[in-house]
Amino acid sequence: MSKVYNWQLGRQMEYPHEEAHPQSQFTFVFNINRCIGCQTCTMACKSTWTFSRGQEQMWWNNVETKPYGGYPQSWDVKLLALLEEANAGGQVWNAGSTGQDEADAGPYGVFDGQTIFEAKNPLKDVAQSRVLGYLPSDDEWRAPNIYEDTAAGQGWRPGEYGKTASLPEHDVWFFYLQRICNHCTYPGCLAACPRGAIYKRPEDGVVLIDQSRCRGYRKCVEACPYKKSFYRPTTRVSEKCIACYPRLEGRDADITPDGEPIETRCMSACVGKIRLQGMVETERDGSWVEDPSNPLYFLIREEQVALPLYPQFGTEPNGYYIPPRWVPRPYLEQMFGPGVEQAIERYVCPSRRLLAVLQLFRATRPIIFRFEIIEGEKVHEREVTLPSGESKTLEIFNDTVIGYGRSDREIVRTTVEEPTFERPAQHPNSI
Ligand code: SF4
Numbered sequence: 001m002s003k004v005y006n007w008q009l010g011r012q013m014e015y016p017h018e019e020a021h022p023q024s025q026f027t028f029v030f031n032i033n034r035c036i037g038c039q040t041c042t043m044a045c046k047s048t049w050t051f052s053r054g055q056e057q058m059w060w061n062n063v064e065t066k067p068y069g070g071y072p073q074s075w076d077v078k079l080l081a082l083l084e085e086a087n088a089g090g091q092v093w094n095a096g097s098t099g100q101d102e103a104d105a106g107p108y109g110v111f112d113g114q115t116i117f118e119a120k121n122p123l124k125d126v127a128q129s130r131v132l133g134y135l136p137s138d139d140e141w142r143a144p145n146i147y148e149d150t151a152a153g154q155g156w157r158p159g160e161y162g163k164t165a166s167l168p169e170h171d172v173w174f175f176y177l178q179r180i181c182n183h184c185t186y187p188g189c190l191a192a193c194p195r196g197a198i199y200k201r202p203e204d205g206v207v208l209i210d211q212s213r214c215r216g217y218r219k220c221v222e223a224c225p226y227k228k229s230f231y232r233p234t235t236r237v238s239e240k241c242i243a244c245y246p247r248l249e250g251r252d253a254d255i256t257p258d259g260e261p262i263e264t265r266c267m268s269a270c271v272g273k274i275r276l277q278g279m280v281e282t283e284r285d286g287s288w289v290e291d292p293s294n295p296l297y298f299l300i301r302e303e304q305v306a307l308p309l310y311p312q313f314g315t316e317p318n319g320y321y322i323p324p325r326w327v328p329r330p331y332l333e334q335m336f337g338p339g340v341e342q343a344i345e346r347y348v349c350p351s352r353r354l355l356a357v358l359q360l361f362r363a364t365r366p367i368i369f370r371f372e373i374i375e376g377e378k379v380h381e382r383e384v385t386l387p388s389g390e391s392k393t394l395e396i397f398n399d400t401v402i403g404y405g406r407s408d409r410e411i412v413r414t415t416v417e418e419p420t421f422e423r424p425a426q427h428p429n430s431i
């Protein structure tokens with residue numbers, strides 16, 4: 001085991017390989033608050049990559065209903081239980097037990113518990129596996145959105161619909177969790193592969209399985225805590241999300257003859273406009289190059305409005321989520337770590353800059369590498385009650401936000417207020 005630094009945990013952790021980082025990293029933000037569960041993303045991915053024999057249960061993108069749903073069924077509950085079993089009562093943040101100097105802590109503080117690389121597997125001999133995990137049974141893969149739209153909570157009675165639906169937290173709640181491979185900085189799949197068949201590309205951090213080296217041992221399926229590596233029985237090798245790398249490289253000539261990198265299929269297809277994908281530049285030690293004009297850097301590191309999914313697993317996932325504001329906080333904190341309350345407060349009453357950047361979600365297909373804001377006039381003002389009960393004034397300005405592609409060419413321009421056009425009464429289609 002080597003010592004590597006995981007900034008999401010605010011500390012060093014054990015990992016089976018030496019620390020190494022790509023020049024830039026495939027990264028994305030999903031805004032859970034806006035997802036309508038339409039599964040357009042799911043089908044965009046399936047119809048592109050996993051429509052063949054042996055891929056029936058392969059959903060590289062899936063959208064599941066929380067808290068009961070999951071693909072495979074109960075994937076996160078099972079892993080959390082394994083970690084708890086291995087380190088009973090110790091899976092906590094900011095308890096001070098690691099002796100970590102607070103000055104070196106990450107943006108969410110310090111995780112004092114054990115990651116999947118550090119915990120001893122209670123189910124088996126440690127020597128057999130480098131990573132804590134489990135292999136789902138066949139029936140756990142049978143439904144990609146089991147318990148669709150099934151709500152949790154108390155306080156609901158027939159005839160009392162809506163009674164408890166008042167912010168900041170609903171008594172009865174569910175939400176959609178959008179999931180793809182996180183192209184992790186410290187992938188569990190890669191760590192567990194005995195064939196060395198899984199690698200992380202140095203140019204963009206995309207994690208791939210070399211199909212010619214894979215022998216189908218399924219160690220990656222067992223070790224990926226997000227269960228995003230899949231076994232294909234017809235070819236007897238494993239497959240996973242490839243981050244639509246031909247699009248990422250700007251090599252899809254039909255779509256971008258100018259060679260401009262474009263977002264993946266699932267991102268481009270998103271009807272709810274909840275997805276934003278990009279690249280962040282990284283230093284040799286894995287830290288992110290400070291760049292507040294990169295929309296991903298801005299949302300994740302500067303505003304900290306988007307948080308990693310189960311950072312305590314330890315893989316440093318590169319997918320980030322704006323948490324749903326109506327969901328009980330303990331549930332969200334277990335899922336996204338201690339930054340939840342701050343992220344929701346910032347989303348509920350966004351800064352002028354954040355409101356402008358939120359308009360970039362699904363505004364265009366090419367990847368936005370940089371943005372600029374041109375200030376517009378003030379169009380609205382109102383008092384907002386934050387989840388803490390504190391009151392704050394929200395001012396809305398009709399700013400224009402401009403996105404630039406890799407070649408620094410303008411690729412999108414949009415405003416905070418959607419432009420409206422009133423047709424003249426004599427228009428032939430007027431009624
Ligand atoms: S999400 Fe799973 S499959 Fe994807 S890189 Fe991380 S560990 Fe590997």
Ligand code: SF4
Nearest residue numbers: 035038039041270272
């Ligand atoms: S396409 Fe967008 S809105 Fe629809 S389910 Fe997927 S992430 Fe949600």
